[in-house]
Amino acid sequence: MKNFEYVRPASVSDAVAAAAVPGSAYLASGTNLLDLMKGGISRPDRLVDVTRLPGLDRIEHLADGGIRIGALVRNADLAHDPDFAKSCPAVAEALLSGASPQLRNAATVGGNLLQRTRCGYFYDTASACNKREPGTGCDARHGENRLHAVLGWSEACIATHPSDFCVPLVALDAVVEIEGRAGRREIALEALYRLPGDTPERENVLEPGDLIVALRLPPAVRTFSAHARYLKVRERTSYAFAMISAAAGLRIEAGKIRDARLALGGVAAKPWRARPAEDILAGASADAATFRRAAEAALADAKPSGDNLFKIELAKRIIVRALTLAAVGTPARMSALPGSPFASVSGVLHDA
Amino acid sequence: MNLSISLTVNGVRRDVELSDPRVTLLDLLRERLDLTGTKKGCDRGQCGACTVLVDGRRINSCLALAISHDGAGILTIEGVARGDQLHPVQAAFIAHDGFQCGFCTPGQIMSAIGLIEEAQAGDDPERIRECMSGNLCRCGAYAGITEAVLDAQQSLATANQRRSA
Numbered sequence: 096m097k098n099f100e101y102v103r104p105a106s107v108s109d110a111v112a113a114a115a116v117p118g119s120a121y122l123a124s125g126t127n128l129l130d131l132m133k134g135g136i137s138r139p140d141r142l143v144d145v146t147r148l149p150g151l152d153r154i155e156h157l158a159d160g161g162i163r164i165g166a167l168v169r170n171a172d173l174a175h176d177p178d179f180a181k182s183c184p185a186v187a188e189a190l191l192s193g194a195s196p197q198l199r200n201a202a203t204v205g206g207n208l209l210q211r212t213r214c215g216y217f218y219d220t221a222s223a224c225n226k227r228e229p230g231t232g233c234d235a236r237h238g239e240n241r242l243h244a245v246l247g248w249s250e251a252c253i254a255t256h257p258s259d260f261c262v263p264l265v266a267l268d269a270v271v272e273i274e275g276r277a278g279r280r281e282i283a284l285e286a287l288y289r290l291p292g293d294t295p296e297r298e299n300v301l302e303p304g305d306l307i308v309a310l311r312l313p314p315a316v317r318t319f320s321a322h323a324r325y326l327k328v329r330e331r332t333s334y335a336f337a338m339i340s341a342a343a344g345l346r347i348e349a350g351k352i353r354d355a356r357l358a359l360g361g362v363a364a365k366p367w368r369a370r371p372a373e374d375i376l377a378g379a380s381a382d383a384a385t386f387r388r389a390a391e392a393a394l395a396d397a398k399p400s401g402d403n404l405f406k407i408e409l410a411k412r413i414i415v416r417a418l419t420l421a422a423v424g425t426p427a428r429m430s431a432l433p434g435s436p437f438a439s440v441s442g443v444l445h446d447a
Numbered sequence: 448m449n450l451s452i453s454l455t456v457n458g459v460r461r462d463v464e465l466s467d468p469r470v471t472l473l474d475l476l477r478e479r480l481d482l483t484g485t486k487k488g489c490d491r492g493q494c495g496a497c498t499v500l501v502d503g504r505r506i507n508s509c510l511a512l513a514i515s516h517d518g519a520g521i522l523t524i525e526g527v528a529r530g531d532q533l534h535p536v537q538a539a540f541i542a543h544d545g546f547q548c549g550f551c552t553p554g555q556i557m558s559a560i561g562l563i564e565e566a567q568a569g570d571d572p573e574r575i576r577e578c579m580s581g582n583l584c585r586c587g588a589y590a591g592i593t594e595a596v597l598d599a600q601q602s603l604a605t606a607n608q609r610r611s612a
């Protein structure tokens with residue numbers, strides 16, 4: 096690991112000033128950044144430790160019914176907050192489907208949103224990677240790419256965004272509050288991320304020094320709480336990144352879907368909101384034919400970036416499954432295997 | 448920036464002068480404080496061998512920068528027994544054959560202590576397995592580990608009831 100200067104500012108404005116210096120990076124819990132630094136993928140000159148910044152570790156229930164989550168709230172604390180989990184069950188399920196209990200105890204909200212791709216070539220400094228070193232090429236394009244993107248990719252980069260948390264968040268219109276050199280601003284989470292185009296090294300719209308201070312969910316999230324699920328297919332049951340995931344939220348009245356939210360993970364360089372599918376769902380009856388039509392619409396523009404044609408059909412099936420489970424209703428208790436399509440009857444020993 | 452930090456490790460205050468800011472909590476424990484019970488498996492957050500409790504919460508010490516944890520209270524496997532009396536989780540791992548080579552065991556035990564404290568799993572083996580999924584065991588002692596955690600959780604609950612009765 097390259098050496099660096101370590102600074103621990105006492106206020107948000109000091110942090111922004113310190114991190115605006117070229118070569119600086121914010122350090123939250125470090126579960127992604129330190130990993131990348133150990134591998135020589137990230138080589139910051141200076142780490143600006145934000146973990147002690149005051150006031151960023153609260154979950155607030157706003158007067159208008161919205162929810163505001165400080166950037167330093169730990170993933171586990173958010174997922175286990177009873178009020179939050181009740182209002183946003185699919186977000187809690189997504190959080191609990193990610194990483195491991197140890198990592199979730201450490202990982203922060205801000206760090207989760209800004210974690211970087213798990214593309215193996217990005218991680219291997221001997222490989223060509225436009226994201227890591229612009230202009231060098233993309234070894235994934237004709238390499239091991241069965242897990243890579245099927246939507247929104249470019250010849251320059253076919254990587255996916257690895258976060259589970261972000262998938263239901265974009266479905267629910269989450270907004271991020273950012274403190275920058277020019278003061279406070281906010282932006283829809285969905286608009287925070289950029290698709291790769293010719294500049295895959297620019298993953299989001301943040302400017303040097305920009306600090307995520309909070310995440311906000313609008314009051315409308317509660318209208319989906321009764322019918323909300325997150326489903327995630329992995330290569331092993333737990334402690335693995337998504338191959339494909341889907342967050343589904345429905346508002347059902349008198350057997351008809353009044354409003355729907357749907358987003359996909361593991362398919363693109365950003366959490367993918369499936370608006371064409373939502374349009375089909377709204378006003379339709381909650382049945383298998385509707386769900387399949389919605390799934391077809393969600394993937395209408397998909398094309399394989401390599402050996403991953405299977406992901407397109409898999410995504411459709413996961414959408415149908417997530418919508419079907421959401422229509423049945425949010426389980427009273429979190430699934431024993433959060434997000435898993437293989438969740439078995441709770442309490443039964445596999446080896447019994 | 449001052450690179451000296453102070454931690455409370457297993458109840459004892461330790462002041463450490465860091466050579467540079469790159470030192471992880473895991474390396475500090477093993478190399479500087481000679482607490483080699485905490486193991487380095489992958490060094491990348493993927494195996495759980497380095498699990499310790501920081502201010503009561505289980506984390507992977509390999510992905511924690513020591514300097515960022517200045518002032519924290521750390522509990523490692525060396526600090527869980529009371530003299531010759533094993534911690535109930537340690538005793539349960541022995542009783543249920545929760546290990547073979549033992550390399551993952553300190554991390555498993557610290558993780559199990561954290562899990563019981565978190566109180567999310569109840570007595571559902573499926574939830575216990577899921578909540579222990581951050582700890583890999585190359586020897587595949589998982590069946591015994593699950594039984595050990597269930598058993599230890601039960602005996603700790605009984606002991607607590609007795610104490611409060």
Ligand SMILES: Cc1cc2nc3c(=O)[nH]c(=O)nc-3n(C[C@H](O)[C@H](O)[C@H](O)COP(=O)(O)OP(=O)(O)OC[C@H]3O[C@@H](n4cnc5c(N)ncnc54)[C@H](O)[C@@H]3O)c2cc1C
Nearest residue numbers: 123124125126127128193194203205206207209259307492
């Ligand atoms: C083995 C393993 C398995 C994992 N599995 C999953 C999984 O299945 N699903 C999943 O979603 N995630 C998974 N993760 C990733 C994990 O969720 C992230 O590492 C974690 O959320 C990052 O949070 P952090 O606080 O540690 O961030 P850090 O590592 O400290 O920071 C990450 C990035 O965000 C920036 N940053 C942090 N906070 C802010 C802020 N407030 N403002 C601006 N920039 C900021 C940092 O500069 C850095 O670039 C896994 C990680 C590991 C190691």
Ligand code: SF4
Nearest residue numbers: 214216224233252253
């Ligand atoms: S897919 Fe993107 S991240 Fe992976 S090697 Fe290609 S350019 Fe790099």
Ligand code: FES
Nearest residue numbers: 488489490495509
């Ligand atoms: S050594 Fe820390 S998780 Fe493997």
Ligand code: FES
Nearest residue numbers: 547549584585586
């Ligand atoms: S006992 Fe050998 S790795 Fe678990």
